[in-house]
Amino acid sequence: MLARGTARSASVEAVLDAARTALTRGQREIVLTGVDLASYGDDSGTSLATLVEALLVLPVERLRLSSLDPDRIDDALFALLTQEKRVMPHVHLSLQAGDDMVLARMKRRHRRADAVRLIERLKAARPEIAIGADLIAGFPTEDDAMFVNSLALIDDCDIVFGHIFPYSQRAGTPAARMPQVGRTVARERAATLREANARRRQGWLDAQAGRTATMLVERDGLTGHAENFAAVTLAAPAAPGTIIDVRLTARDGDRMIATQIEAKDIAA
Numbered sequence: 001m002l003a004r005g006t007a008r009s010a011s012v013e014a015v016l017d018a019a020r021t022a023l024t025r026g027q028r029e030i031v032l033t034g035v036d037l038a039s040y041g042d043d044s045g046t047s048l049a050t051l052v053e054a055l056l057v058l059p060v061e062r063l064r065l066s067s068l069d070p071d072r073i074d075d076a077l078f079a080l081l082t083q084e085k086r087v088m089p090h091v092h093l094s095l096q097a098g099d100d101m102v103l104a105r106m107k108r109r110h111r112r113a114d115a116v117r118l119i120e121r122l123k124a125a126r127p128e129i130a131i132g133a134d135l136i137a138g139f140p141t142e143d144d145a146m147f148v149n150s151l152a153l154i155d156d157c158d159i160v161f162g163h164i165f166p167y168s169q170r171a172g173t174p175a176a177r178m179p180q181v182g183r184t185v186a187r188e189r190a191a192t193l194r195e196a197n198a199r200r201r202q203g204w205l206d207a208q209a210g211r212t213a214t215m216l217v218e219r220d221g222l223t224g225h226a227e228n229f230a231a232v233t234l235a236a237p238a239a240p241g242t243i244i245d246v247r248l249t250a251r252d253g254d255r256m257i258a259t260q261i262e263a264k265d266i267a268a
Contacts, residue, residue, distance in 0.1 A: 009040050012054055019055055028243055029062035029088075029216055030055065037065065038072030049076035056086060061243060062216065062227070063087050067094045067134055067163075070118050071110040082125035090229040091122060092132035092161065098153030099146040102139050105178065112149065119157045130204070130228040132161030137193055138186020139167045140178035147189050154196045160204045161229060162197035166190040198254070205230060205251040212261065217242050223255075231255040 019030055032051070034040065040048040048065075055063060063086055070093050073081070080087050093115065097103050100111050122129050135150060142150075154162065166186035169176050181189075213226035221237035226248070233255050238244050246258035 007036055007039055007043060009042070009044050009046070011044070012046060012051055015051060016054060016058070019058055019060065023059060026241060028241060029064065030060050031064045031066060033066035036069065038068040038077070047074070047076065048072075049074065049080055052077070052080050052084075052087065056084065060086060064090060064229075065092075067092045069094050069109065070115050073118065078121070078125075082122060082129070088227050088229070089126055089129040090132065090161075090227070091129060092163075093118075093134070095133040095153065095157070095159075096136050097139060097142075097146075098135075098150035098156070099142070100149075102142055102146050102150070105141060105175070106136075106139060107174075112153065115153070116156055123158070128228060130161065130230070131157055131159050132163070132229070133157065133159045134163045135159075135165075135193055137164065137166050137189035138181040138183075140175050140180050142167075142181055142189075151193060151196055154193065154200055158200070158204075159197060160201040162193065162201075164190055164193045164197060201254065202251065205254070205256055208248045208256055209250055211248050213246055213248055213258070214243055215246050215258065217244060226256070232258045235259045 022030060038048055040051060052063065052065075065087070068091065081091060095115050096106055096108055098112050103111055119131055122131070135153070137147065137150070153159065166183070166189070167181065169180065208230060213228075213230070213232070215224040215226050215232045217224045217234070217238045217240050219240045221240050222234050224232050226232055231254060232246065232248070233252065234246070235257060236259070238260055245261040247261055248256045248258050250257050
């Protein structure tokens with residue numbers, strides 16, 4: 001998807017060409033991103049699921065999708081997210097708020113119960129899947145009760161990766177004409193959401209200790225991400241650009257410490 005305004009989808013072949021180039025250069029992970037990514041293909045008669053299926057014909061080892069609107073995840077895309085092992089178990093959803101009135105005023109196409117139900121289905125089908133979400137604090141007319149509903153969404157949906165920010169007024173938009181929440185209040189609410197999300201993420205990371213995972217080693221040879229997007233730091237360096245098996249040993253802030261598992265240990 002390209003730019004703001006009317007959505008324009010890059011052609012399937014253009015995306016495949018870019019992926020082929022990346023793979024030729026040694027890339028081990030492909031990330032699909034765009035504005036309103038889940039509406040990919042609406043303007044060309046195709047779909048995001050069709051694009052993902054086409055990409056998986058290539059020797060792609062790891063594939064991630066960026067922010068998705070929850071109401072646009074159809075059966076075909078749901079199946080890919082939950083059944084295709086090369087699609088990483090990490091879904092980032094454009095939830096924006098956890099209160100139905102706020103969602104309606106945002107002109108979002110889903111309601112709170114829809115988001116909760118979708119995530120319950122995702123986790124039932126693929127228990128290891130990690131959930132990320134975009135959340136806005138202080139949208140016009142948001143009162144304390146509405147904010148509490150958004151705050152509760154973090155636990156209700158097990159959101160461990162939050163992209164959280166205070167509402168920023170844009171001139172000429174319908175929201176700019178609504179009664180505004182004070183900037184200080186919006187910033188305070190965003191901070192509260194971030195704190196709740198940090199607690200949820202740290203509890204989730206603590207539960208990873210003792211588990212095995214695979215991670216893609218970044219350029220420094222020491223850091224990377226597991227399949228579920230948990231940030232990992234290696235106890236000893238490994239070759240950059242490799243995908244290795246690791247054992248997660250302990251949490252260090254917002255990262256997991258890990259040791260590489262040798263092939264002989266895997267066989268044992």
